[in-house]
Amino acid sequence: ESVNRHLLEMNNTGMFVTVLYGVLGGSGDEFEYARAGHPLPLVLDAKRNPMALDQGTGQPLGLFDELLLDEGKLTLPDGGLMMLYTDGVTEAADAQGEFFGTERLEAALRLDTGRAEQACEAVWQAVQAYQGEVPQDDDVTLVAVAANRTRHA
Numbered sequence: 655e656s657v658n659r660h661l662l663e664m665n666n667t668g669m670f671v672t673v674l675y676g677v678l679g680g681s682g683d684e685f686e687y688a689r690a691g692h693p694l695p696l697v698l699d700a701k702r703n704p705m706a707l708d709q710g711t712g713q714p715l716g717l718f719d720e721l722l723l724d725e726g727k728l729t730l731p732d733g734g735l736m737m738l739y740t741d742g743v744t745e746a747a748d749a750q751g752e753f754f755g756t757e758r759l760e761a762a763l764r765l766d767t768g769r770a771e772q773a774c775e776a777v778w779q780a781v782q783a784y785q786g787e788v789p790q791d792d793d794v795t796l797v798a799v800a801a802n803r804t805r806h807a
Contacts, residue, residue, distance in 0.1 A: 658690075661716030670714040674738060683801045685736060689724040690715050693741055696756070700733030702764040730801035735773055737763060742792035746781045754784050770798035 661671060674695070676687035685695065691714030697705045712724030730736050739759070746754040762780035763773055774796040781794060 655721050658715045658718075658721045662719065668717075670716040672714045672741070676738070678799060682799065683730045683732075684727070685730065685799070686727045687725070688712075689726070690721075693739060693744065695728065696737040696739070696759065696763075697728060697730060698735045698737075698760070698763055699731045702735070702760075704760050705731070705734075730799065732801060734801045735763065735770070736799045736801070737773060737777070738795075738797040739777070740793055740795040742790070742794040743777065743781055743796065745792060746785050746794070747788060747791065748784055749786060749788055754781055758784065770800045773798040773800070 670691070672692040673690040674687060674692040675689075676685055676695075678685050687695065689710075689712040691712055694707050694709055697707060699705055707728060708726065710724035710726065711722055713722045715721075728736075737759070744753060744755055744759060748754075758780060759777060762777045765776050777796055778794070
């Protein structure tokens with residue numbers, strides 16, 4: 655609430671901030687979050703198929719007097735992957751101005767081998783290849799969590 659109020663008081667340009675605040679549980683497979691206008695986490699099962707998440711209404715900070723957050727909790731499936739990303743990923747544009755989009759993000763994640771750093775690298779390489787010589791217009795942030803609870807004897 656206080657961050658939103660501070661942004662409203664100092665903001666006369668119409669700028670805003672999106673936020674995703676999350677806590678990853680000790681076992682590494684529970685993720686509880688509050689979201690203010692930020693893209694939802696992308697969760698993929700072990701076969702890299704996207705899983706549907708309930709999307710509540712969350713508004714960016716710095717635009718509205720009343721703070722409205724989307725709060726959620728999810729469990730990563732064994733062998734699954736969660737990708738947190740900024741809209742600079744999905745809104746990266748090619749020479750024709752077409753966005754990279756969520757479908758290309760999901761396709762890039764199907765190529766990784768299951769490790770979080772490889773997932774981030776696969777997406778980053780795909781975004782750069784898609785943009786070609788077009789300058790980067792927005793920040794790109796990627797955070798991946800791979801869930802693997804399988805124990806070998």
